[in-house]
Amino acid sequence: MAFSSILKKLFGGGEAPPPGAKTMSRNAPCWCGSGKKYKHCHFENDRGYLTAKQNEACKGPT
Numbered sequence: 001m002a003f004s005s006i007l008k009k010l011f012g013g014g015e016a017p018p019p020g021a022k023t024m025s026r027n028a029p030c031w032c033g034s035g036k037k038y039k040h041c042h043f044e045n046d047r048g049y050l051t052a053k054q055n056e057a058c059k060g061p062t
């Protein structure tokens with residue numbers, strides 16, 4: 001089952017965040033190397049991604 005492809009559809013092709021993204025400072029430079037602050041770059045994308053993943057783990061398929 002290609003779970004990542006489902007997430008890509010949900011979040012418009014957003015990249016999967018790296019393992020450290022969950023604990024990254026919002027004011028730190030983004031992990032993608034854009035030079036922007038994390039909160040102005042991938043923060044929203046990652047939060048959506050991680051939340052969706054968490055919900056999936058909690059509920060499971062119904």
Ligand SMILES: [Zn+2]
Pocket residue numbers: 030031032033034041042
């Ligand atoms: Zn970024």
